[in-house]
Amino acid sequence: MSMLLSPDGVEALWHEAQAAKVAMSVAAAAAACIIAAALCSYYAARWPRRPVYLVDHAGYKPGRAHERTRAESVEHYRLTGAFSEESLAFKKRILERSGLGDATHLPASLIKVPMDICLRTGMEESRAVVFGVVDRLLAATRVRPADVGVLIVNSSLYSPTPSFTSLIISRYCLPVDVVSYNLSGMCCSAGVIAIDLAKRLLQVHLDTYALVVSTENITINSYLGNSRPMLVPNTLFRMGGAAILLSNKRVERQRAKYRLLHTVRTHRGANDKSYACVMQEEDELGHLGVSLSKQLTSVAGDALRTNIAALGPLVLPLSQQLRFVGTLVLRRVFGISVKHYSPDFTLALQHFCIHAGGRGVLDELERSLNLSAWHMEPSRMTLYRFGNTSSSSLWYELAYCEAKGRVKKGDRVWQIAFGSGFKCNSAVWEALRTIDDNVAAEGGNPWAQDVDVLPSA
Template structure:
C-alpha cells in the first residue's frame, strides 16, 4: 500500500518541484535599473545663435537658397540656445576631424558618466558582469568596450558587447540584450552606455536632406546600471515590465529613410528623407499591436475593440492615425518619447492623443539638449524626475525610433523616487523650464535672408 502511495505521490512531487524551479528562475530574470547618469558638456561648447551662424557661414559650399532652408529648419526645429557641439566643431575643425577627435569625444562622455555612476551607486567596476556600449557612427579597434575595461580594470570574464549602426533606438536595443543575458547570468550587474559620435560626422556639404542632421543632433549620452539581484530591489529606480522591438528593414523605402552616405562632392553625412514619417508610422503601428495588450487593462481593450468595429477598418498609414481610439493612459502614467525632432514628438503625441503636459518632457529635452541620439530618452526621463512627476508604482512608456528602420518601445515601473539633487543635468536649470517663450532668435537676427529683394546678394 505504501508503495502505491509513493508511486502516485512521486509525479505530484516532481510537478511541484518543477513549478517551484520555474518560479525561482523567473524571479531571477527581473531587470532593475539601479541608477543612470546623463552627460552634460562644458559651457565652452554651447552652440548658441551666434556660434551656429558662424558655423554655417564657414561652409563655403552653401548659397543663399541653402541659407534660407537652414534658417527655416533651425527656427522650426524646437531646439534652443543651450545645446552642445563637439569640440572639433567649436574649434572650427569640422571639415578635417581626426581619430583623436573621435576618441576624445567618446572618452569625455564615457568616463564622465561612468565615474559619476560608480561613485553615486557605490558599485565597483570590478563587480560588473556585463558591459554594453552602443555608438552607431564609430567603430574602433580595440572597441570602445575595451577602452572602458582597460580604464576601469574590469574582470577578465566580463561579458562585453559593442553595438554599432543601430541608430537613435540603440539604447533600448542594448537594454533588451541585457534583459536576455540576465536569463542565464544570475545575480549579475550590467552597465549600458548609450551615446553617439558627432564630431567626425558633421556634414560639410550642401544636400538639404543631409544638412538636417546638423540642425538636430547634438553632443550627449548616458550610462546606466542594471541588475537582476532581487536583494537590491529596494535600491532600484525602475523595473522593466515589458519590451517589444519592431524592425521593418525589409521595406526599401523605410530602410533608406535614415542612412549614412556620401554626397556628390564626397562629403559624408546622415541623410533624412521625407519617408521617415511614413516609416515611423508603419513601425509604430506594428509595435503597438503587440505592446498594447501587455499594457492596457482588459476593459480598455474591449472598449477599443468595440469602437474599432463600429468605425470599420482604417487603411490610413499616417502617423497621426496609428493610435486613434486608444487610451494608453489607462495603463501608462508617463510617456518618455525620444526627442528626435519636433515633427516626431508632435506626430506621436497626435497619434496617441497625448496632451501638452505629456509631451513637455520630450519637447524640453529637445529644446535644452537637442537630439542626442541613443542617449536622448534619458534626458527626457531626467526632466520627469526633476519636475517630481514620477511616483512609486507609476508606469512609464518609452518610445524610440531608429535607422534601419526600427521602433523599440518598453514599459517601466517606478520603484522609488530619486532626490532632485541626483538629477544632475537638470538641477541647475529646471526652475526655468518650460520657458515662457520658445521663440528662436535666428529669425530675429537673420530673417533678412528671406527678403526677396536681396536675392542678388552673394554671401562670401
Template sequence: MELSMLLSAILLLYSFLLLWKLYEQWRNQNCYILDYVCFKPSDDRKLDTEICGDIVLGNKNLSEKEHKFILKVIVGSGIGEETYGPRNIISGRGEEAPLLADGISEMDECFNATLDELFVKSGISPADIKVLIVNVSMISPAPSLSARIINRYKMRKDIKVYNLSGMGCSASLISIDIVRNIFKSHPKMLAVVVTSESIGPNWYSGNDKSMILANCLFRSGGCSILLTNNPDLKHRAKFRLRCLIRTHLGSNDDAYGCAMQMEDEADRLGFRLGKGLPKAATKAFFENLKELAPKVLPLRELLRYVASGLLSKKGGATAPVNFKAGIDHFCLHTGGSAVIEGVGRSLMLSQNDLEPASMTLHRFGNTSASSLWYVLGYMEAKERLKMGNRVLMISFGAGFKCNSCLWEVVKDLDDRNVWEACIDGYPPQKLANPYMEKYGWINDQ
C-alpha cells in the same frame, strides 16, 4: 516500508529543490535600473545662437540659398541655445577632414564623466560589473570603445562585452533588451549600458539638403545606466522593466534606405535623412504599438477597443486606443518638435504629457540614443515619478526601427540629476526661441 518512506522523502526533497530552483529563476527574471547618469558637457561646448550662425555661414560649400535653408530648419527645430556640440566643430574645423582623435576624445569625455559619477552614486565597484554594453552608431575604432572603458576601469577578465554600432537613435533600448536576455540565464548580475553618439567626425561639410539636416538636429550627449537582476538589490532600484518591444522594417527597401550614412555626389560623407522617413517611422510606430498594447493596457481598455471595432463594421467610427489607460508617463524620443507632436497626436497625449520631451529638446537637443534618458531625468527632477507609476519609452532609429519599453517606478523619485541647475526654470511661461529672434526673417522669404 522503510524503503518506501525513504523514497518518498527523497522525492519530496527533490521536488522541493526543483521548486526552489524555479523560484530562484523567477526571482532573477526581473531587470532593475539601480541608477543612471546623463552627460552634461562643459559650458565651452554650448551652441548658442551666434556660434550656430557662425558655423552655418562659415561653410564655404554652401550658397546663400542653402545657408537660409539651414537657418530655417534651426529656427523651427524646437532646439534652444544651451545645447552642446563637439569641440572640433565649435573651433571651426568642421570642413576639414575629421580626425579619429576628435571622435575618441568626444566619447571619452562622456564615458568618463558619466561612469565616474555612476559608480560613486551607486557605491558599485567597476570590478563588480559582469556585463558591459556600449552603443555609439557612427564611430567604431579598434580597440573598441568598450575596450577603452574596460581598460580605464580595470574591469574583470570574464566580463561579457557588447559593442554596438549603426543602431541609431533606438540603440539604448536594444542594449537594454540584450541585458534583459542575459539576465534570464545568469543570476545576480550587474550590467552597465553606455550610450552616446559621435558627432564631431561625422559632420557633413557638403550642400545636399537631405544630409545637412543631420547637422541641424543632432547634439552632443550621452548616458550610463546601471542595471541588475539581483533581488537582494531591488530595494535600491529606481525602475523595474515590465516589457520591451522591438520592431524592425529592414526588409522593406524604402524603410531601409530612408536614414542612411553615405557619400554625396562629391564623395563627402554624411548622414542622409530621406523623404520616406516620416512614412517609415509611422509604419514602424504602429506596428510596434499593435504588439505593445495587449501587454500594457488593462483588459477593460482592450475590450472597449474590440467593441468599438465591431461597431465600426456596422457603420460607426472606430475609437482610438487610449494608452493613457495603462500608462502614467510618456518618455518620447526628441527627434524634433514635429516628431514629438506627431507621436503625441497618435497617442492622444496632452501638452503636459509632451512637456518632458519638448523641454529636453529645447535644453539638450536630439542626443540620439541617449535622448530618452534626459527626458526620464526631467520627469524625475520634476518629482513626477511616484511608486507604482508606469513609464513608456518610445524611440526610432535607422534601419528602420521603432523600439518601446515599459518601466515601473519602484519608489518615489526626486533626484534633480543633470537638470539640477536649470529645472526650476522649466517649463517657462513662454519658450523663447533665440533663433527666431535672429533669423526669423528667413520664414518670410
C-alpha cells in the same frame, strides 16, 4: 403549426431555448478560458523570469564652453566656408523650427575654425562623454567596476577599434570574464535595444550588474556638403550620452528606482520604403552624411502602430483592448466602415519618454497617441535644452521627470525610440519608489543646474 401552439409544443420550445442558452454559455465560457490562457501564455513569454532592476542612470552635460545659440551655430557654419548661401539659409530655417533652444552643446572639434574633424578629436569627444557618465554613475551607486558582469555600449555611426567596450574595460579594469557587446549602426533606437539585450543576459548571468552606455559621436559624423536631406540631421544632432546600471540582484530592489516590465522591438526592414528612409551615404561630391527621406514621418507612424499593437496587450486595461479589437473586427472581418479606435495609453502609463528627434516627429506622436502637453513636456524640453542626442535622449527625458518630482511609486514609464532600418522599440518601467525632486541636485542628473528655470509642473 397546431402542435407548436399546443402546451406541449410551447414547453418543448422552451426547453430547446434553455438548452441553447446553456450551450451558448458553455461555449462563451470555453472561449473566455481559451483567450485567458492565450493571454497568460503571451504575458508569461514576455515577462522576464528574473526581475531586472534599474539601480540608477546618469546623463552627460558638457560645460558652458560647449554651449552655442542658434545664431552662433549658423554663423559658425558660415565661417567654415563649406556651405552655400542657400544651405546656410536652409540650416537657419531648420534651427528656427526644430524646437532646439539656445544652449545646446557641440564638441570642441566643431567649435573651432576651421573645424578639426579627425579620429583623434572624435575619440576625445567620445572619451569625455563615456568616461564622464560612467564616472558619475559608479560614484552615485557606489558599485565597484569589478562587480560589473555585463557591459553593453551602443554608438551608431562611430565604432572605433579597439571597441568602446574595450575602452571602458581598460579604463575601469573590469573583470576578465565580463560579457561585453558593442552595438553599432542602429541609430537612435539602439538605447532600447541595449536594454533589451541586457534584460536577456541578466536572465542567464546571475547575481550581477549590467552597465549600459548609450552615446553618439558628433565630430566624426559632421556633414560638410550641401545636400538638403543630409543637412537636416547635421543641424539637429548634439553632444550627449547616458549610462544606466541594471541588476538582477534581489538586494538591489531596496534602492533601485525602477523595475523593467516589458521591452517590445519592431523592425520593418522588409519594407523598402522603411529600409531606405534613413541612410548613411555620400553626396555627389563624395561628402559622407546621413540622408533623411521625406517619408520619415509616415514611416515612423507605421512602425509605431506595429509596435503598439504588440505592446497594447501587455499594458492596456482589458476594456481598451476589447474596444480596439472590436473596431478591428468590424473593419476587417465585416467590412463596416467605422472610425479606427486609438487606445488611451494614459490609462495605463503615467510618463512618456519619446525620442527627441525633432519637433515634427513629436507633433505626430502627440496627435497619434492623443497625449497632452504635460505628457510631451519631457521630450520637448530635452529637445530644447540638449538637442537630438540620439539614443541617449530617452534618459535625459526620464531625468527630467525625476528632476520635476513627477515620478511616484507605482508609476509606469514608457520609453519609445525610432531608428534606421526602420525600427520602433519600446521599454516600460515601473517606479519602485517615489523619486524625490531632490534627485536633481545629485551628480548624475543633467538637469541639476536647470531645475529652477524649468516650466512649472
